[in-house]
Amino acid sequence: MTSHLKKVELHCHLEGAAPPALTDAQARKYGVDISGELRDGAYVWHDFASFLECYDKVSEVYRTEEDYALLTETYLDELAGINTIYSELIVSPDHGKRIGLGADAYISGICEGIRRAREKSGIEARLIVTGERHFGPESVIGAAEYAAKAGNPLITGFNLAGEERMGRVADYIRAFDIARDAGLGLTIHAGEVCGAFSVADALDAVRPQRIGHGVRAIEDLDLVKRLADLGTVLEVCPGSNIALKVFPDFVSHPLRRLKESGVRVTISSDDPPFFHTSLAREYELAAGAFGFSNTEIDAMTRTAIEAAFVDEDTRKALLARL
Numbered sequence: 001m002t003s004h005l006k007k008v009e010l011h012c013h014l015e016g017a018a019p020p021a022l023t024d025a026q027a028r029k030y031g032v033d034i035s036g037e038l039r040d041g042a043y044v045w046h047d048f049a050s051f052l053e054c055y056d057k058v059s060e061v062y063r064t065e066e067d068y069a070l071l072t073e074t075y076l077d078e079l080a081g082i083n084t085i086y087s088e089l090i091v092s093p094d095h096g097k098r099i100g101l102g103a104d105a106y107i108s109g110i111c112e113g114i115r116r117a118r119e120k121s122g123i124e125a126r127l128i129v130t131g132e133r134h135f136g137p138e139s140v141i142g143a144a145e146y147a148a149k150a151g152n153p154l155i156t157g158f159n160l161a162g163e164e165r166m167g168r169v170a171d172y173i174r175a176f177d178i179a180r181d182a183g184l185g186l187t188i189h190a191g192e193v194c195g196a197f198s199v200a201d202a203l204d205a206v207r208p209q210r211i212g213h214g215v216r217a218i219e220d221l222d223l224v225k226r227l228a229d230l231g232t233v234l235e236v237c238p239g240s241n242i243a244l245k246v247f248p249d250f251v252s253h254p255l256r257r258l259k260e261s262g263v264r265v266t267i268s269s270d271d272p273p274f275f276h277t278s279l280a281r282e283y284e285l286a287a288g289a290f291g292f293s294n295t296e297i298d299a300m301t302r303t304a305i306e307a308a309f310v311d312e313d314t315r316k317a318l319l320a321r322l
């Protein structure tokens with residue numbers, strides 16, 4: 001049983017956390033036909049590409065600052081309700097721009113949601129601005145420039161998400177240089193849809209502190225040793241990996257092998273309702289499907305706090321709450 005454990009999440013896409021019932025209400029409010037993407041209370045997709053399309057379409061029904069405040073508050077309230085003390089939300093100012101809301105209002109709504117949730121439960125949250133590979137390298141540079149110039153203390157990291165099969169990490173070095181120079185923490189989606197080469201690419205081109213997923217590093221044991229030696233933290237999302245068929249089942253999922261090889265691993269939910277999961281379920285899977293003891297799970301949560309993109313005072317306070 002893990003319900004009593006304190007929890008931390010480093011990898012959750014904000015729009016990917018949108019509860020289907022809320023999305024349905026939003027679609028009705030704006031008169032958007034979302035029946036192709038949302039049916040019988042579940043999001044509809046059949047592979048990684050159609051998942052990304054579904055994600056982008058769902059995002060389109062969140063249109064105002066208040067919509068984003070509500071979405072953020074709703075998700076953080078859910079996390080706080082399962083004893084989560086810290087959450088990093090992956091956000092995409094490009095989505096704000098695409099719906100005509102604009103990046104500033106998009107971020108401002110999200111920050112209001114964080115403020116409301118923190119006031120109720122004390123949950124801490126930070127934002128990881130992401131560029132989306134499938135929006136092209138120029139847009140990724142734009143996202144990095146936005147994050148760097150925002151001067152928003154809640155924006156503490158930069159990520160690269162989206163279609164991993166589009167381009168190589170080296171094509172995005174400029175964006176990461178901008179983010180690094182601004183003092184942002186760096187993480188990259190790699191080794192999810194693409195194999196070990198993609199994780200090696202991320203280390204060679206950028207050397208981020210963390211990697212989103214990274215689980216297909218298991219295909220190259222020298223690379224696994226490199227990750228362990230560097231202390232790179234993996235944001236592992238087992239439920240997402242199984243839903244997207246990165247691995248056929250939990251028995252073949254490499255979370256335990258990576259941990260036992262000395263790689264620093266953490267657990268997150270990625271896009272919970274899209275993958276029929278939740279952070280609560282991911283912690284239960286860690287105990288059930290992967291057989292970790294509560295002490296081992298607490299150690300992963302501690303690793304997540306150690307790797308969180310926060311100032312040292314906040315890190316100390318979070319460690320004290322564990």
Ligand SMILES: Nc1ncnc2[nH]cnc12
Nearest residue numbers: 013016161162189270271
């Ligand atoms: N699992 C995932 N991989 C890459 N990009 C994403 N955007 C939302 N979820 C994602």
Ligand SMILES: [Zn+2]
Nearest residue numbers: 013161212270
């Ligand atoms: Zn992700």
